[in-house]
Amino acid sequence: MHNTYLSIGAHIGDAELTTGLVLATKSLEGDKIITLALTAGERGNPKHMTVDDYRLQKIKEADDFAKMLQGESIVLNYRDGELPDTLDVRLEVARMIRKYKPTLIFTHWKHSMHKDHQLTSKIVEDASFFAGIDMGDKLEGERHYAPVYFAENWEDSEAFTPYVYIAGSHEGYDLWKRAMQTHWFIMNSPSFRYYDYYTHLAVVRGCYARKDYAQAFSVHEYQKKIIL
Numbered sequence: 578m579h580n581t582y583l584s585i586g587a588h589i590g591d592a593e594l595t596t597g598l599v600l601a602t603k604s605l606e607g608d609k610i611i612t613l614a615l616t617a618g619e620r621g622n623p624k625h626m627t628v629d630d631y632r633l634q635k636i637k638e639a640d641d642f643a644k645m646l647q648g649e650s651i652v653l654n655y656r657d658g659e660l661p662d663t664l665d666v667r668l669e670v671a672r673m674i675r676k677y678k679p680t681l682i683f684t685h686w687k688h689s690m691h692k693d694h695q696l697t698s699k700i701v702e703d704a705s706f707f708a709g710i711d712m713g714d715k716l717e718g719e720r721h722y723a724p725v726y727f728a729e730n731w732e733d734s735e736a737f738t739p740y741v742y743i744a745g746s747h748e749g750y751d752l753w754k755r756a757m758q759t760h761w762f763i764m765n766s767p768s769f770r771y772y773d774y775y776t777h778l779a780v781v782r783g784c785y786a787r788k789d790y791a792q793a794f795s796v797h798e799y800q801k802k803i804i805l
């Protein structure tokens with residue numbers, strides 16, 4: 578039976594960078610992958626482009642990435658930097674969890690330099706809880722529970738301790754590297770060398786995992802007591 582992986586980021590690019598090796602590797606094994614961005618991340622726009630134009634470009638970049646992995650990309654309608662801390666956004670994410678019934682959910686670690694990242698971590702955890710319980714007429718669809726793993730993101734590094742390593746294949750690493758090149762900021766950001774950092778981190782994490790490549794995840798204390 579194939580698995581489904583739902584990777585949720587605050588901005589387009591977060592899921593692609595921090596979980597893309599795993600998503601690419603799993604997609605080549607026949608699993609289904611979905612990226613869900615709560616905002617487009619359009620305020621990191623390049624100087625030559627308006628925020629609105631960059632938003633459209635980013636949505637296309639997310640779509641191109643997901644298509645290269647035979648998956649789907651979903652982008653919610655919230656503005657970058659203005660993600661609301663509401664029940665509605667939690668229910669919107671919970672609806673996606675019930676719809677796609679993921680085996681595993683990936684999202685941000687709870688501490689971050691970016692307010693949208695911190696909030697996304699909380700929203701996804703609450704949404705995962707809501708998706709698994711009876712929310713009455715607030716939430717339609719069949720109940721579904723999936724564990725949440727917190728991805729390794731340089732912006733979310735405070736007190737992040739890797740616990741689970743998921744290995745990537747050579748083919749997955751190659752596909753991920755090609756797919757990341759669809760994103761302008763990953764290749765061209767003047768503020769951080771995203772492509773270099775994440776492609777090399779996957780090699781370093783692979784060393785710890787005794788594999789060629791890997792991405793690392795943290796989990797809650799209570800999950801550490803579960804033996805899979």
Ligand SMILES: [Zn+2]
Pocket residue numbers: 587588591618691694
């Ligand atoms: Zn982000």
